[in-house]
Amino acid sequence: MPDSDFFLAVELAGTGAHPASWRRRDSRAEDLFTARYWVDAITAVEKAGADAVFLPDSFGLQPGGAATAQGRLDAVAIAARAAAATHRIGLLPQAPVTHTEPFHLSKAIASLDFATLGRAGWEVTVSEGAEQAKAFGRKSPQEPAALWHEADEAVEVVTRLWDSWEDDAEIRDLPTGRFIDREKLHYIDYAGDYFSVKGPSITPRSPQGQPIVAVRADEGPSIQVAVRRADLIRIAPPDLDAAHARRAALRSALLSADRDPDAVRVLIDIDVHLAGTAERAYEELAELDRWSASGTAPRSGAPAATGSVLRHIGTGDSLTELLAAVSDSGAADGVVLRPLAVEATLRHLATAPPAPATTLRERLDLPRPPSRYATIQEGTPS
């Protein structure tokens, strides 16, 4: 694997990112709704030495009808279920904010951070389209600009709630009978276009203070939210040159937004399929494509206009070489591998010596931020 400050993540999309992946004999498609399936997959990714696992989610069924694996467990639930079975890997479930309450999300991710001793993250997504809007029946489908404006507010609310308890708010002071120092708990008093939330959280500040926030930013209004809010920015460029250009653009946007570009990691998606030999890997891919009508995986969360994405079809060794090349090229700070067929690729990922157990932040070499409310003096809220 590449050097240690290169970030390696794996995204586990059901039986795989390829819509026909469930048809492989080894897919374990029958187990898709069991804890065993997910815990096995996530611990395999951990054994491979990856820094984090991404878990996609949505309130809608996968497109593609009867020939596609349909259905999904709640991603935050999967991450929580895997908490005690893992020790080093970061867990980044997706959670959409369009129909859910930021208050609930804030405590869910903070609690994941407690259960994992600081390995929690959250990939912010939005719920597009009429189908999910009708599942809630609360509002009409929104345009991307509105969806991401709402998401921007939701992240602000969530991260303020994470800070709403200072680290040392719990005092257990016997003489005064006080369990907490209430001066160290803060109303967030957020009022925006979509939310007004009083706070503070019901959950104390978690081990990382601020769990890691990830945003996919290929195009459109999601880019601004990523630049304003994300610790990890995911992109899906067609090649390394494009990756270079996007990363450079993101870094200058971060500077303009008054953020330190070195405090944000840009990760590129790479679809992978691994087998014992490259020939075998290509044959297996051809079989997957034959099974599926379209032959190209619909990419959840990525804009359809992206077209081709980076792909690696080969062996575990050739993947290691590719990752070294990506790392050396400076085109990205890390990658998110998207196995086309999860079981097959996990079997061929090299295992790595166990990394030290640290928080996800420490793995990213990001400092633990103080609560934004902790430094307030003379009662002037920022």
Added chain:
Amino acid sequence: MSSTKPRKSVHLAAHFPGVNNTTVWSDPASKSQIDFESFVHLARTAERGLFDFFFLAEGLRLREHLGRIHDLDVVGRPDTFTVLNALAGVTEKLGLAGTINSTYNEPFELAKQFASLDHLSGGRAAWNVVTSSDAFTGENFRRGGYLEHSDRYRRAAETVEVARALWDSWPADTLVVDRDAGVFAKDIPETRHRGRQFDIAARFVLPPSPQGHPVLLQAGDSDDGREFGAATADAIFTGHGTLEAGRTFYADMKGRLAKYGRGHDELKILPAATFVLGDTAAEAEERARHIRYQQVGPQTAIAFLEQVWGRDLSGYDPDGPLPDVDPSGDVNITRGRVRHAKDPRAVAEAWRAKAEAENLSIRELIIEVTARQQFVGTPAEVAERIDEYVQTDAADGFILVPHLTPGGLDEFVDRVVPELQERGSFRTEYAGDTLRDHLGLRHPHHRTSVHEGARAS
């Protein structure tokens, strides 16, 4: 106890000690109420004791007292779903029950979350449906509003109705996974619901979970609440914990079942219960007294009084007599907590009379009037009492509320459970794998329960 009546099995559940003054944080044995380790300890202890389930209460806004965040009790709790899913990984049989409000959540999301918990735990999920909300709690949510009491139960009923429709929405043979034919799942039908609260049309994202429907608990005591519970719930969590009040409540709830076409055994009544053990009755009483003084410290005594008096009483000596000023009539001095007194003047009068008659200080009075310890005694005595409640239909079992986090259940499991087993009132091993099995509830799609059907032991 009549000999013709078969002995009832006692059901036991473990309440994780929460944010009220029952939970003693000042004891040296009191550990974190938020670190996952604490949850693991209590859950594993409950499973070791063959309990039906582990239980989490909910509060979505930090309590305030006299306009400021209440700082005397334990504050801070994690997200219910996250904790229960994580606990599913460190337990095997124990049911996992979460209190989740139906006012500040959407049915589709809740259906997905509870079905996920049921799948990921292999059939151990339970949902304690509560409605409690006011504008105070609502300020943390975008819905943000106040629902009238009757609307809250209407919303609760519709929320459960939609969730159940979604849980049932994949026909039995939907999941095919036929690799050769290339069919993963047959058509998943759309679930439609049009009611006063929701207008929804959606295809659900999960196949039926191991329990079909997660077990449904209900807590809420108004007439609306009781009707909702009788119509809908598998078990009721109640505060009616004395023998007399328990029997009255029990008879009332079971009496409501017939009009919903439900049988007597389809609803379990599970009051909250505290306990204190000792090697002798006197030692248990002494420990109970000590715990009461820990639960009601000087500042807590004053805070209780302020709830009734509706004003700042910080100038009064907790070890002195009750204030001679009259209550203000303001009962909203504490927010985010179930109200203590509906008629503060009457309560104040009664308290004054009691304090004068018995010569009690403020703190002594509060210790007396807020006592909630039901089971104090030797392990054998406590087992005897619990069994009496159950065999005489004051309850079907209890949700135990230990006063210490996380070790508060250890002694009960080590000492009282064997006594109950000896009496033949408590299981010696789990008969099944799901919470429905533990509670003797039938699967919603089958007519027989494990206790009546082929799997009965």
